Amino acid sequence: MSNSVAKNTAVVAIVSILTFNTAFADDKFSDLDKAVAKQKQPHSEKVAEFHAYVNAYLDQYESWRDQYTKDLDIQRAQLIESWGEGEVSDKTKKVEYSQDGQTKTVIDYESNTMSVSLLIDENYNSDDIQKLTEKAPSSIDGQILDLKNVKAEEEKDLYSSSKEKIESQFIITQTQQQMNELDIQAERLINSNTGIPNSYIYERAYKKKMALILQSKERINAQSKIYKAMREKHGIPEEKITINEESTTIANVTTKKKSVKPSVTTDLSQIKEQQQIQKENVITSNTTDKSKELNLENIKPIAKPITTVETAKVPVSIPEKKPATIVNVPKETTKKIVNYKVKLPENSLKKRASQYKELAEKESKNWEIDAALVMAIMHSESAFRPDAKSHVPAFGLMQVVPSSAGHDVNKQMRNIDAPMNSADLYKPIINVETGTAYLHILNNRYLKSIKNSESRLYCVIAAYNTGAGNVAKAFNGNKSTNIKRASTVINEMSPNEVYEHLIKNLPYDETKNYLKKVNSRIDLYR
Template structure:
């Protein structure tokens, strides 16, 4: 297979990935579909070719700059900590400006940790003093993840201190490369979401043209990802060899405050109710998506990159809402997406676009809800693939099949046939969490 070189990363990484499922196999399967789509494509017309070149240049410029900064940041962390620990879903990671202090809020484990790099010869007593000084500074900084979590709560004083060496390992190297693989998967799905715009009536491109353009962008993405995987391994090995053992890690761990999730959720329920009423979208759905995307952390960021409470990607969901709702034909500003009101407004508007534009041909409300949830994660075209036996991304074609099924049958087919395990788990989580908020919103 043309793109099987990404699977060679298995040889570089060694054992199986640490997270559930096999992202390499998923990615390989998805790329095989992209190859099929490109087979037999017609020569591009001159006007379309110019459009492609302009869009490719824009995408390449953004992608190159973002990924360069992301990889540089990871390398700086590796040189100091022996690992490239970055924020992911359900896990907010922040560093001090000099990267000597790391604070982590792990919503899934319901645990908070503050780690400080100190001189190796520092006594345990002095090391504990340093970490407590850093905790006080984080609490005083109202923009820090620690201050947001422990606002008005004294339980942060009940943690435990441990000390360890800075260590390099094959496992940590694998984790760093796994981040690139997951990032590549997520960015490929974001390209799919851009491709779905061709199915809207006002699209400047035909579906065929948009798909050809998507294939080109994915080719570039995969080529750059393979280079990044190889470079990451090389840089990690170099850092491990050149490491100077003059630092140790002082780690402070504490449980999240009691009822932390409920308290965070309460801060943003008003936004969900307001925007839900405006868009005729259930507030409970908005809350369930916030819960699943960010655990109600307004400063959440993932490596896609996606931002804020509802994890909006500026160039896809953000651009769709800007264009179709705000009449602004450009991506959103990431800083705006850290503003809770703007983020929830944008996320709810995107749900409305999925519900009333992309998926409007689905007649049953419950069936359309399942498809909307899955589309929020992976795009409406990937949802259409589940029901179109020929792999077509046509939503209207899929809708004719969906309308012959019961909502339960729709849900089961999505859970069985969606291309990514991550999207299946997402649909399951969001759907189950809606009930948590139906009586509270």
């Protein structure tokens, strides 16, 4: 009996081994067949396959950004319906709403003010208002709030065209910021030397920017419909707006309806002009970059994002307190807003800054960057708030974008080819290290060919906001992003001439203002 079992066991074992070996051999032959087929694959198919891979890789962050924008628009639409404006928190402002939707509290760290707004029926008397103020928070973000001796300001025209213009400008500004990040992303990809032709990178960035412009048009139109509906509900007549013929048409971007506001039209035309420059870059690159035909043999693989403390496949925000549910105001009821505004103590900013001075000094030594510059950037980017988040979105004290500056630092300094995890960027130690390391990359690598240290400082400040490529565009007659070519022009200028040239020629107004702010604040921290 035992011999029979042993024999059967041996037979089963032999059969299993033979079966495994056969399957293993089949797998090997299958792999070999695939490899042979890959070698025989036409070059055009290989190029298309690689481009598809690159697109999928870059689309990870962009799809996350698009979802963030959609969620933000939903929140702002609810606020516009009730308050007439979609005021939300940003990198230098904290905005909160009460559960019943009647009270809004705002701390504006840029203007150093604190305010409480009450949404009430238009026929409320002073006694009713006083009772509501007693329910207002006694403090905001640690700041004591006393409304007893504060004069109130009333606002009745909640759905005016001027408010609509402001909210449209919000979308335009956000769109410009996101376009700016696409420039920086393209620049990072070019500097990574992956073997992808510059022409392909420029063309992809151009198409993505055009998609953002078309999206912004749709967003503005959707927002305008809300304002129009609310004006109809409350019997508010539509204003007749005269628009200059020059600003009525923006090819394929803005609506041609007379209801389009002049300020919106003008700014979108500026975006369109920037895109024409970008299109010229694509055309130029296509004609000059033919020597760099895609050589798949020399392409360096782009590593897939690694899940660690520092990285993530898609930037994931730290769990944040969701905005209070907005209670829709009955549409038949006419409302007004009562505002109370007070100044914050003058030392508020100084107190916050003192918490990060030592950290800035430590990282400035590690990366050979002036600590005063690090502090001035924190001041301008977040007003020294570690939980700051912009609508790009960028995160933390130095407003690092995970897929651009964060990715650059990860790859060049941490040897990790992946975006940073946004949750990590809310941690002051990681954020300041990353922001200062990025300044080092700009100063010691991308812009090192600029000889004068003061001239280079101005370019580094601008590049922190818009990328070294856009700094180069400001100096190159053909709008090339080649910084070496731009540096030959810069090195012939005085530092003051470089500064004035940047203020006049940088592609985004936000970057021009950013350069002014940061440069003026450096001396505050020396």
